[in-house]
Amino acid sequence: MWYGYVGKILRVDLSRDEVWFEPLPDESVLKSFIGGKGLGLWYLFNCLDENISPFDPANPLIFMTGPLTGLPVPCGNNTTAVSINADTGYTTGASHTHGYFGPNLKKAGFDGIIITGKAESPVYLWIQDKETEIRNASKFWGKDTHETEDLIKKDVGEDKASVAAIGPAGENMCCGAGIWNDKHHSFAHSGMGAIMGSKNLKAIAVYGTQDVQIRDEEKLKEVAKMWRENLWKSDVVNALAKGGLPQSEYKYTKESYLLSAKNFTDVSPPEFAVGMSKFKYKPKACFSCPIACSYEVEITEGPYKGFVATPAGGGENLEGVSSLLGVYDPGATFYLIELADRLGFETSTIGSTIAMLIEAYERGIVSKEDLDGMELKWGDPKLVEELMKKAANKEGFIGYLLSLGPKRAAEAIGAENIAIHVKGTGINLHDWRVTWAILLGQLIGGGYSWPAPGVDAWATEPDIGYDSYQDPFDWRLKPKAVRDTQLKKNWVDSIGICWFADWGVPSALEFEAMVVEAATGFTVSRDEALIIGEKVINLERIVNLRLGLRPEDDIYDVGPRFLEPPPKGPGKDKDVRKHVKWMVREYYRLMGWNEKTGEPLKSTLQRLGLDNLI
Ligand code: SF4
Structure with missing residues (x-):
């Protein structure tokens, strides 16, 4: 059974x-x-x-x-x-x-x-x-x-x-x-x-219609109730709830200088999303979700009046096809995210590729003749629509180029210095040049969603000793914050819940361990949960090394623009580049990996009971 x-x-x-x-x-x-x-x-x-x-x-x-x-x-x-x-x-x-x-x-x-x-x-x-x-x-x-x-x-x-x-x-x-x-x-x-x-x-x-058997249903319900009540103590859960991000007109994102813009040549343009709160929102919760970050939105004014979009609730998907490309109109933003969803594009990767190409065109690295006669510029929703469709269908040279992603497209036209990518793929948008733990988390990740959240912005992590936000630029604190939050995140990513039920929620780790135990009958403590997270990270590292990851990739396989100081805001004149190598190596050391090669040490794998994997 x-x-x-x-x-x-x-x-x-x-x-x-x-x-x-x-x-x-x-x-x-x-x-x-x-x-x-x-x-x-x-x-x-x-x-x-x-x-x-x-x-x-x-x-x-x-x-x-x-x-x-x-x-x-x-x-x-x-x-x-x-x-x-x-x-x-x-x-x-x-x-x-x-x-x-x-x-x-x-x-x-x-x-x-x-x-x-x-x-x-x-x-x-x-x-x-x-x-x-x-x-x-x-x-x-x-x-x-x-x-x-x-x-x-x-x-x-x-x-x-x-x-x-x-x-x-x-x-x-x-x-x-x-x-x-x-x-x-x-x-x-x-x-x-x-x-x-x-x-x-x-x-x-x-x-499916069959019930999943639960070992101790009463206990599970009791803990789930306490957990549900605690959700509302997390800053980020409150910001996301009931389709909250667009209805706030991205206030926090803009005020924190986190809103990416124009291929990172700008940051947090104040005009982005102005008027977004006036549209009609219908929150759309997932299975067993009290938060409902996702929503349906009807545009009620402007050129896209009457259009209905069905985005996910996190903020980053909107940026890739709007502010990153200089599009600030709220109706156009929803029109373009809906188009990206329908074409099947993750917006950071396609957005970063288009943004790189627009800047390359502006700088004269490519010309109209190189791009099937197309003229590129910032802030043109019709142009973004056409480019996304061409990319999805690999239509013409420009469509083919955009289908390569930000790194390979930039290499093809000699624009490597202005590309934004990590290991060839789009980052998790926002502009992390003002939050160096999140930035480090992106660098050491495998090119996917949120490897480690850090505690620079959005939420603190009281369960693992971070009751307040860190100085986002104190590079000495970042390797440990990345390691600690990564352990928790990888546990969460393995138990079957949406991360938004955990992020910054006090006692979530205890509740999660208790409900996993109530569901399965396995005894799991809070500390064991973090060890499971650590095992997952080490297994991933072993697979990555087998696939050909080299330690220098965590430091150098990144678009240079992602590490340049932003043009304004608190990050202006703060240069993370001189700290990246140390931060990556210190992170390796804290993980119990060889500081130079990034390979898990035998003693680390023995401690985790994973030495049979190498
Ligand atoms: S489960 Fe997660 S993604 Fe789905 S609506 Fe709830 S918070 Fe949003």
Whole structure:
């Protein structure tokens, strides 16, 4: 009998048109890596061929829930996609989605899905209460993510199904292509949509009705109640709740000089989002979510009046296709985020690529003749629309160039110095040049969402000893803050909840450990939770080293503009570049890794019980 888990993984080989089931690994593996990112990495580690590219049919695309996914705990709805990162090409990819996809998967009888191979022609996967089918998707190929979701729901005859689909960007294997589900949510980072496209897999539709068994339901409900009450003590939860970020007109982001603008040549333009609060908002909560950061918005005035958009709630997705490109009009911002979602583009990667190209054009690095006759400029929503469509379809030279992502596109035109990227992919927007822990977290990450939040902005972390914000520029404090918050984040990324139920929430770590124990029957203390986070980070490091990551990549494989002092605000004249090398090496030391090579020391792996992995 399984508790918290349902005990089964769905295996799919698209080359052989076969599906089969296998049991979850034994308890010792689950206790070490739990689920979500951790368990996904464990599967990747075990079937990894480091000589293959992300688009090789043998590269597994892994979707993994955690023991809390689908349970009545705050935001118990996370699913993590794990694979070789298509955007960087040489690190692990990990990307988290929310909504109803994971809960439906668990209720359909599966903790995860592992997909290998490549279908001969476009297909989609239909999973319903332990039954699975590979179906023809030729008629959906070319459709955008939202159209695909609607059409597949009709095709399977189940309106309550959750559909995770790629758009043209994924079909054409563009850098920055993600997978969208339940309209508002996405596996946005790490190029998961491009990997799905490389397998000719258009979508996964899932619907389940079975209950997940809980070891101690009363205890789980009791702890979940206390946890729910504490959510509102976190600064960031209050800022995000009920679609709060746009309704505040990005006040905090702008006032903190965190709003990225014009390829980082500007920061926090005051005119961005002015008037956004006047639109009509309808919060859209995910499964078991009391926060409801996501929302539907109807534009009520201006040139986009009447347009309805369905964004996710975090702030960063809007910036990539608006302020980063000099677009400040609130209606245009929502129009463009909806377009990016439908094309299947993660906005930081496509936005940073377009922003780099506009600046390169302004500086005369490329000309109209080089760009299929197009003239580029800041702040033109129609131009951004055209460029995103060309990129998603790899149309013409300019479309091809933009589909390469910020690093490779900049290399192709000799504009490396003005590109913003980490290891080839877009960063998590905002402009982190005023928050050096978050910046360091981006550098040591594998090119995916929020490796380590630090405690510079948005939320403190009282559970791990950070009751107040740090001086964001005190470089001596950053390696430890990154290590500490990364341990907690990787635990959270593995248990099956949305991170917003944890970030800055007092006692969240205790509550999480208690509900994992109540759900599964595994004994987990708060300290053991952090050790699980540490194991996940070390496993990821081992996989990254096998894939070819070199220690210098954490220091130098970054777009130089990302490290330059911003032109105004508190970061002006603060130069992080002279501290980066020390911060990365100090972080290695604190992690128990070789300071020069970044390899986990044998003693570290022995302490964590992972020495059998090398
Ligand atoms: S906080 Fe937002 S993303 Fe997270 S579960 Fe709730 S609505 Fe979904």
